[in-house]
Amino acid sequence: MLATAESCTGGMIAAACTDLAGSSQWFERGFVTYSNAAKSELLGVDAALIEQHGAVSEVVARAMAFGAVRQSRAQVSVAVTGVAGPSGGSAQKPVGTVWFGFSVDGQLTSETRRFEGDRAAVRQATVDHALRRLLELLPA
Secondary structure, X not given: OEEEEEOOOOOHHHHHHHOOOOHHHOEEEEEEOOOHHHHHHXXXXXXXHHHHHOOOOHHHHHHHXXXXXXXXXXXXXXXXXXXXXXXXXXXXXXXXXXXXXXXXXXXXXXXXXXXXXXXHHHHHHHHHHHHHHHHHHOOO
């Protein structure tokens, strides 16, 4: 079973999953944790991690992925947190920066990508990458 934890995509990954007929067999739930408070309240992400590293960071993406499994009946999760734009970027985290967290059968992995384009393009590229990478991480 899969759970999603989404910030910058606002539920688009869950929507892409549930667009597929039969997804009730493998999709458990989605968490839309757009605000920092939601990340803490719904996923158990330590507010100190967000304060210290920022919401768009590896440690927060990993904590989101871990929390999505812990707060659900899923064995697998994908989490995304990023800067979709057009504002909100910085020199360290420019617009298009997205951190991904994956939990597959208790193993946490993470990675970052930077996508080009407007807000819609960044969000769609995030969804596409999250699902493609998740499929690669799943055992055969």
